[in-house]
Amino acid sequence: MHSLKLTRIVKTFGQVEVLKGVDLEVETGEFVVFVGPSGCGKSTLMRIIAGLETQTSGTVEIGGRNVDATVPARRGIAMVFQSYALYPHLTVAGNMTLALKEDGVPKAEREARVEKAAGLLQLSPLLKRRPAELSGGQRQRVAIGRAIVREPTLFLFDEPLSNLDAALRVATRLEIAKLHRTLGATMIYVTHDQIEAMTLADRIVVLNGGTVQQVGRPIDLYNRPDNLFVAGFIGSPKMNFLTKRFAEEAGAATLGVRPEHLKVDPAGAWAGTVRHAEHLGSDTYLYVVLEDGQEVTVRIPEETPIAVDDAVRLSPLPGRLHRFGADGLALRAA
Amino acid sequence: MTDRPKARPRWHIAVFLAPALLVYTVIMLVPLMQTLLLALENVRDGERVFVGLDNFRMLFGDPRFSEGFWNALRNNVYFFVLHMLIQNPIGIALAALLSVPRLRGVAIYRTALFLPTILSFVIVGFLWKLLLSPLWGVAPNLLGAVGLKSLFAPWLGQEAYALTTVSLVSIWQFVGIPMMLIYAALITIPNEVIEAAECDGITGFKQFFKIKLPLILPTIGLVGVLTFVGNFNAFDLIYAMQGALAGPNFSTDILGTYLYRIFFGFQLQAGDRYMGAAVATAMFVIILLGVCFYLFVIQRRMRRYQM
Numbered sequence: 001m002h003s004l005k006l007t008r009i010v011k012t013f014g015q016v017e018v019l020k021g022v023d024l025e026v027e028t029g030e031f032v033v034f035v036g037p038s039g040c041g042k043s044t045l046m047r048i049i050a051g052l053e054t055q056t057s058g059t060v061e062i063g064g065r066n067v068d069a070t071v072p073a074r075r076g077i078a079m080v081f082q083s084y085a086l087y088p089h090l091t092v093a094g095n096m097t098l099a100l101k102e103d104g105v106p107k108a109e110r111e112a113r114v115e116k117a118a119g120l121l122q123l124s125p126l127l128k129r130r131p132a133e134l135s136g137g138q139r140q141r142v143a144i145g146r147a148i149v150r151e152p153t154l155f156l157f158d159e160p161l162s163n164l165d166a167a168l169r170v171a172t173r174l175e176i177a178k179l180h181r182t183l184g185a186t187m188i189y190v191t192h193d194q195i196e197a198m199t200l201a202d203r204i205v206v207l208n209g210g211t212v213q214q215v216g217r218p219i220d221l222y223n224r225p226d227n228l229f230v231a232g233f234i235g236s237p238k239m240n241f242l243t244k245r246f247a248e249e250a251g252a253a254t255l256g257v258r259p260e261h262l263k264v265d266p267a268g269a270w271a272g273t274v275r276h277a278e279h280l281g282s283d284t285y286l287y288v289v290l291e292d293g294q295e296v297t298v299r300i301p302e303e304t305p306i307a308v309d310d311a312v313r314l315s316p317l318p319g320r321l322h323r324f325g326a327d328g329l330a331l332r333a334a
Numbered sequence: 335m336t337d338r339p340k341a342r343p344r345w346h347i348a349v350f351l352a353p354a355l356l357v358y359t360v361i362m363l364v365p366l367m368q369t370l371l372l373a374l375e376n377v378r379d380g381e382r383v384f385v386g387l388d389n390f391r392m393l394f395g396d397p398r399f400s401e402g403f404w405n406a407l408r409n410n411v412y413f414f415v416l417h418m419l420i421q422n423p424i425g426i427a428l429a430a431l432l433s434v435p436r437l438r439g440v441a442i443y444r445t446a447l448f449l450p451t452i453l454s455f456v457i458v459g460f461l462w463k464l465l466l467s468p469l470w471g472v473a474p475n476l477l478g479a480v481g482l483k484s485l486f487a488p489w490l491g492q493e494a495y496a497l498t499t500v501s502l503v504s505i506w507q508f509v510g511i512p513m514m515l516i517y518a519a520l521i522t523i524p525n526e527v528i529e530a531a532e533c534d535g536i537t538g539f540k541q542f543f544k545i546k547l548p549l550i551l552p553t554i555g556l557v558g559v560l561t562f563v564g565n566f567n568a569f570d571l572i573y574a575m576q577g578a579l580a581g582p583n584f585s586t587d588i589l590g591t592y593l594y595r596i597f598f599g600f601q602l603q604a605g606d607r608y609m610g611a612a613v614a615t616a617m618f619v620i621i622l623l624g625v626c627f628y629l630f631v632i633q634r635r636m637r638r639y640q641m
Binding site (some may be wrong): 052085 | 533534637
């Protein structure tokens, strides 16, 4: 059964078309991440699913039910906001139970659900505190707890980690992944961070300019990007794009190769000069200017003595070249 | 960092504070002190002498003064209660309506509702006096046009209605202030909190009472104390509408108009600066007590929420 089905979702703000016809189906229990640069429409799409925004045309079905005319509270969704959006005047427990009281859930049941969610998120000692007395990470967990107690068909996360510091972000990312396994719930997650997308998602939806660029498993997007945008967006450091001679030799308009798929090889076909080297310990990034002036990044998974201004020869790993046509779409070997 | 030299006397603080302190002393503290001292003096046998609390004994106990004083205080309390019960709830309701997202013409409503507040009390008082006049006012005809002419009465001229009528005019004039303050508080509530409430099924009136109202309570408290101070210092509108005698038969007399008659005198009544100072001191103490009650009892129990 589909937990969510979007059909031809279009959203315009005045003259601006933010979403240009999005179709998507999400299976029950799936973790789907919407990823894309800012302004790509991913947040708008999530808000349309939540019912906080109305689509200009198209339909939204949640749990097999058309919810176009349904208010957010009756859609069977629960949303976790970027700013947490906790009710400042209520305690943690109050924040979590407000919606349940509204739904007429009996007191015993409410308490049981809060207890369960609090246990899951290590919130039990904090239940009597108010949001102002919590740290950012704790507030985020309360926001997630407030979503869990509602037992929704669909969880919506709107960039939930972007207000946390780097260390906490990694920890919370793991928590969310664990939560997804524990609850087995369907989750939709919006982020602009492709690492979050790669690490959390069962399936990634890459959006750009209001259209879906590609939908697929993280590893498929990495290995088989459909177009230049997806190729450049997924993976860090970014994929190298070469044109002119290199591309022509491969029979494409643009040739893509990931930095980790280039290796320094005295017998390599591509000659160049190191412009800059970044030593990260585990990796070294070399920025190499090739003979015809195009620049590529090379990722070496170890320390290297190669220094700036050294001449190097590079060779791409076989089978790891991506060919793109003049229209930016991937050319797949027939 | 090197060791700090021993703290030197920081004269610059005093220097910078001096101008403000001087101005405040000259225009606030000295007159206030002089008024308080004046209230403790009176004229005996043509001599100005210190009489202790005699003036207050007279003000509260001698029927020549006390009848008028207690009447004015009673009226003033009624005036204040009407503002709290009518002006502030209407102000809150208007602010809530103005903050409805995607409301068209917000700026027009806001300006229109705030306009009376910036009008002079003379204009407002005279305007309403004319509107409500039984001889040439439009009120009887307007009521007549909807078949309610029988309800019309010369409200400003009847003891039973005059104070209520004047209070309602004052409410009409000043409702913009609580509206603006509360509107400003409402729009600081983050959008995402309201959206979270939408997702939780807390909408409409429930959303207002369960989410927004608790978050703007501090502002409502502030509006309450501003209303209190404003009402107990009120004078101008009553003076413009009903004159210094605050008729009919002192039924609209409040502390401000009472003070005016005692201090400056009016018609046959001679002015008495010593008793006037006593009335002014009594008003000062009443307002001080009210504000202290707010600061030390109400505000301490109220939480301000970080948003």
